[in-house]
Amino acid sequence: MSVRHRILDGCDLETFIVCKDVEEGKTLGLRLMAELGFEDADVVFCEMGGPGVRIRLRGYVYRPSADYQWYDLEV
Amino acid sequence: MAQGRSNGITPRKVVLAPLDPVHDVGLKLIRRKLLERGHHVALLPPDLSMEEIVARAKAEDPDFIMISRALSYGISELLAKFVDLCDAAGLRERAKLVAGGLSMKPVIAQELGFDAGFGPDTPAEAAVAYVEGHEPGLSTGGRRREKADLTAGFTYKFRDAEIGSLCTTIARQLIDWASKRTSSGVERAHLRIEMESQRDSNTALYPRLRDEYAALTSGEIREWYLTGKPVSHTRPVTEKEAGYIRSLWENADKIEIPRSQEILNERNVFVQYGTGCPVMDAYHISLSVAWGARGVVHFDPSWGARNEGLLEQAWSHEHDGTVLTLDNLRLIRGGIIPGILWQVRAHRGLNTPETVVLAHLSGADLTKINIVYGSLAAGADPERLAVDGVEAMKLAAKYNLPYDVVTNEELAGVPAFKAFAGMLIVAAAGVLLGGRPLLQPLFANSPEGMIVGYTEDNFIDFNVAKMKVLSSIIDAPIWPGAPVGFLTQTQDRCQSSVMTALHAALALDSGATAVTIASSDEAYAGGPITAPARVDSLKAAAAALRFFGQGGIRPTPEADRIAEKIREGILEVLKKVAARGDFVASLYEGDLGDREDGAYPGRSGKGTVTLKR
Amino acid sequence: MRVLGFAGTAKNTGKTTTLEATIKFFADKHKNLFITGIGYDGEDFDNLTGLPKPRVFVPEGAVVASALPLLESSDAKFTDLRDTGVRCAVGRIFLGTATAPGRVVLAGPASAKDLSAVLAFAPDDSVVLLDGAFSRISPMVVADSLILATGAARSRDSHRIAREINAIHKVMDLPVIYGPSPGPGTGQTSGDGTLNVSGGLFLPGQGQELAWRLDGAGKPSTVCVTGIVNPQVFLEALGEMDLDGRRDLTVVFDHPIMLLLSGDLLRWEEVFGAIPEAGLAVGVRASTELLGVTINPYTPTESGAGKYIASYVPPESFLGDIDGLTQIPCTDIMLEGPGKLHSWLEKFLD
Incomplete structure (x- = not known):
């Protein structure tokens, strides 16, 4: 069981991605989240500046009312 | 040298020893604080060997030896050696050894053999408190456990006689009008009271009352009462989930807040919860309290206001807003630990009086009632909400439950002077009914602020003007919200947290009794608010309060000009409503906000008011 | 009551491993154990290096003196909790009796004075095991016997370690000279010279x-x-x-x-x-018997700012070098098993 299941709700990833515009930044950001295994991912904030975007990505591990597994399994 | 004071404190002898020259700032600060309180302090120079410090300390025969040193793996052995030297030299027969510095924490202090360890977040006051005999909180600060009374000390007397007289006249008319009418919402509230009193004791009567109740419900709520079919996007809370909540509450009262957040102990900062899931809510409440929130506000689903009737049992909701039922509230209630205020909102829909009943039965401290906002910007029929709102205020008075009167219609575009006129009328009615209302102006970059230009230069003047005008009109508690900073936050969490924090600081600086803040997810609509987003804005609020301290925020002279304009506007509206002689008609006719302002009288519950037999 | 101390020449020299093996030895012999420590030990990960640490398991019936929150959170399910009146940096120290075998974190009295106060609660027929911390040794004056732990965390130089062991051994071996308690330092020779x-x-x-x-x-x-x-x-x-x-x-x-x-x-x-x-x-005037020395080839090595990795010197040659250059018995429990340690513990019991 992955440590990710101990995350209370969502996991934010904040970084700066080198890209040509906001759209590319968002696409790359979501690809990054997919690579990291976050299936329920979204771009919370993305702003272009100079060489790329300041981006905050979010992967929801549990949305409200989900089947939480914080305690059930050893990680 | 001690600057002795007759402050009732036993003076202690303290030796302060910096173990390297870079890290004596903290000790110098502690020295100042200790001297101010009359203790005897010897601050040793930073270039002494361990043995020399021991010898110098031995000569002082102190009660405390405090050393400071940034910690690393290599340095730790030196500190351990120092502890050994002090022990062997007999210093510990009397003196307590305290270590402070970067990376220091109680478990490391313990391993090294110190009596206490303070990290970089520890304020000098904590070290002083330790010297004065208070046991140190372990790595955290304290949490104030006395519950604040937000209405204490307020007389509810109108300071502005002209406005007061008009408000009272209109409020009397409203109460008189409502006293002759009733609604299914009022009847359900009284049925609920009876049902809950009979639930366990009279198993024969309860089902009959429940049938009567079901007959007064509508939509999916009615369907659930009749067939048991769950409302869309809801499911029962499982036993396992209830277990999660109970196990979380077991240690809830042990929560101590980080020292960096202790400043919130002295302020009433509220946060809203309502993820839809009581389990997630429990966690959000717990962590919000852990980061210094002094109050939490139950946020229910918007459909709860549009349907007649409230569900029973505990429910989880897949979307925003946690279903209002007595069972849900009682599950959540377990985490409302001593010192924390709990508000269950009842303000805007067809279940207003019954929600006050549930708030009371579940042990809430506060509720929320407003007729004007609910009628003009939240979809409830004005006539219906006037009847239900007056009943809700009567119940709140009976239960001794204070409530805020909110002015969120400003978000739709209603100017502050109209919204305030409505709020003051409702608050005046509340006082006449024996209740304790709190005024809840919006702190926001509202459409009016943008269109008129009040917020063109800054977000201070308009908000300060609101505080000034309200406190000049009536001696009542003011609780900006809910939450503050609407339409100023963006999806960037830094910007969002800063805006929230500055609005909170501004509210408290300008005399607010309490303030409700958003999370840093306020402007993000793509999903539920997360736990870290809640921590963000609480951290930011504490930082802003620390930054301003008693320094204050200075508005420009424009604030007074805006305040005067708002007062004139309020007066004009009140005169018009009083002249109309029918508060409910004024609601329909737009005196308190019209279509041009973005206010539309709601249709939910239209035609459901009946004259009392 | 006999007190056996576990002191180290540095952090990470193997005190906990030696303590753990000792607890097992006495538990197998059904001795009444009273266990405490002068630091903080038994946690999952080291507070300074972040590296995994050996755990401390206590047998059913053992009395443990540790900070109350740590007893309460232990799976040894302590009963008969009693306040010692002594406070340490992580809470008030309580005594508890383990109702089941289980893991515990030890956080006990830090000074010789507080240690004496806590040991006053130890039953007369008990074996007291006193866990050390870092290179701290001062509170060990209350111990009847001592096992010293040293190793690569102190120095990777086996010759230096051997010289240190010999020096410590000689100091610990100084004869006990009984006589009147020393008076205050008057600067004058008293009647008895x-x-x-x-x-x-x-x-x-x-x-x-x-x-x-x-x-x-x-x-x-x-x-x-x-x-x-x-x-x-x-x-x-x-x-x-x-x-x-x-x-x-x-x-x-x-x-x-x-x-x-x-x-x-x-x-x-x-x-x-x-x-x-x-x-x-x-x-x-008084002494503590040095029973033996445990040698640990483990040492945390810094691999970048504040990050540590576990590393080892070659265990056989490290132990062999040290053993050949010292007179006091030495062992690496992980390499040689607990046999030598057991012989020291038998001697302690005798």
Whole structure:
């Protein structure tokens, strides 16, 4: 069981991605989240500046009312 | 040298020893604080060997030896050696050894053999408190456990006689009008009271009352009462989930807040919860309290206001807003630990009086009632909400439950002077009914602020003007919200947290009794608010309060000009409503906000008011 | 009540592993155990390096003195909780009796004074196991016997480790000289020919001062030095003393542990070389028996700012080198098994 299941709700990833515009930044950001295994991912904030975007990505591990597994399994 | 004071404190002898020259700032600060309180302090120079410090300390025969040193793996052995030297030299027969510095924490202090360890977040006051005999909180600060009374000390007397007289006249008319009418919402509230009193004791009567109740419900709520079919996007809370909540509450009262957040102990900062899931809510409440929130506000689903009737049992909701039922509230209630205020909102829909009943039965401290906002910007029929709102205020008075009167219609575009006129009328009615209302102006970059230009230069003047005008009109508690900073936050969490924090600081600086803040997810609509987003804005609020301290925020002279304009506007509206002689008609006719302002009288519950037999 | 201490020459030298093996030995023999520690031990990950740590398991029936929150969170399910009245940096120290075998984090009294207060609760027939911390050894004066842990975390140089062990062994082996309790340091020789010197010998200049006092105090036959003794300062005293005609002088220290707290341990080699030449007799008023030394090849190594990785020196050659150069028995429990440790513990019980 992955440590990710101990995350209370969502996991934010904040970084700066080198890209040509906001759209590319968002696409790359979501690809990054997919690579990291976050299936329920979204771009919370993305702003272009100079060489790329300041981006905050979010992967929801549990949305409200989900089947939480914080305690059930050893990680 | 001690600057002795007759402050009732036993003076202690303290030796302060910096173990390297870079890290004596903290000790110098502690020295100042200790001297101010009359203790005897010897601050040793930073270039002494361990043995020399021991010898110098031995000569002082102190009660405390405090050393400071940034910690690393290599340095730790030196500190351990120092502890050994002090022990062997007999210093510990009397003196307590305290270590402070970067990376220091109680478990490391313990391993090294110190009596206490303070990290970089520890304020000098904590070290002083330790010297004065208070046991140190372990790595955290304290949490104030006395519950604040937000209405204490307020007389509810109108300071502005002209406005007061008009408000009272209109409020009397409203109460008189409502006293002759009733609604299914009022009847359900009284049925609920009876049902809950009979639930366990009279198993024969309860089902009959429940049938009567079901007959007064509508939509999916009615369907659930009749067939048991769950409302869309809801499911029962499982036993396992209830277990999660109970196990979380077991240690809830042990929560101590980080020292960096202790400043919130002295302020009433509220946060809203309502993820839809009581389990997630429990966690959000717990962590919000852990980061210094002094109050939490139950946020229910918007459909709860549009349907007649409230569900029973505990429910989880897949979307925003946690279903209002007595069972849900009682599950959540377990985490409302001593010192924390709990508000269950009842303000805007067809279940207003019954929600006050549930708030009371579940042990809430506060509720929320407003007729004007609910009628003009939240979809409830004005006539219906006037009847239900007056009943809700009567119940709140009976239960001794204070409530805020909110002015969120400003978000739709209603100017502050109209919204305030409505709020003051409702608050005046509340006082006449024996209740304790709190005024809840919006702190926001509202459409009016943008269109008129009040917020063109800054977000201070308009908000300060609101505080000034309200406190000049009536001696009542003011609780900006809910939450503050609407339409100023963006999806960037830094910007969002800063805006929230500055609005909170501004509210408290300008005399607010309490303030409700958003999370840093306020402007993000793509999903539920997360736990870290809640921590963000609480951290930011504490930082802003620390930054301003008693320094204050200075508005420009424009604030007074805006305040005067708002007062004139309020007066004009009140005169018009009083002249109309029918508060409910004024609601329909737009005196308190019209279509041009973005206010539309709601249709939910239209035609459901009946004259009392 | 007999007290067995576990002291180290540094953090990560293997105290916990030795303690753990010792607990198991006494548990198998159904001894009444009373377990406490002078630091913080048994946690999952080291508080400074972040590396995994050995855990402390206690058997059913063992009495443990530790901070209350740690007893409460232990899976040994402690019962009969009693407040010792002693507070440490992580809470008030309570006694509890384990109702099941389980893991515990030890956080006990930090000073000799507090340790004595806690040990007053130990039943007469119990074996007290006293877990150390870092290189701290001062509170171990209350122990009857001591097992020393050292290894690569102290130094990767096996020869240096061997020299340190020999120095410690010699200090711990100083004869116990019984006599009256030392009085205050008056600077005068008492009727029984004793000169009392208080305040130790650990600061530059104190050696010279002792020599002057000796010269001005008649002809004492015994000098009782209370407090910490630094080998360098003691050498300074020896260099300053006019020892001609004082061949009968005996120097008595409090306890060998007082000689291990200040200065470079290896300087004791010089002291022990100089003592016979000076014709002095040196002893202590009370002592703790050193049963043996455990050797640990493990050492955390910094691999970048604040990050540590576990590393090891070659265990066989490290132990072999040290064992060949020392007189006191040495073992690496992980390499050789607990056999040698058990023989020391049998000796402790005898």
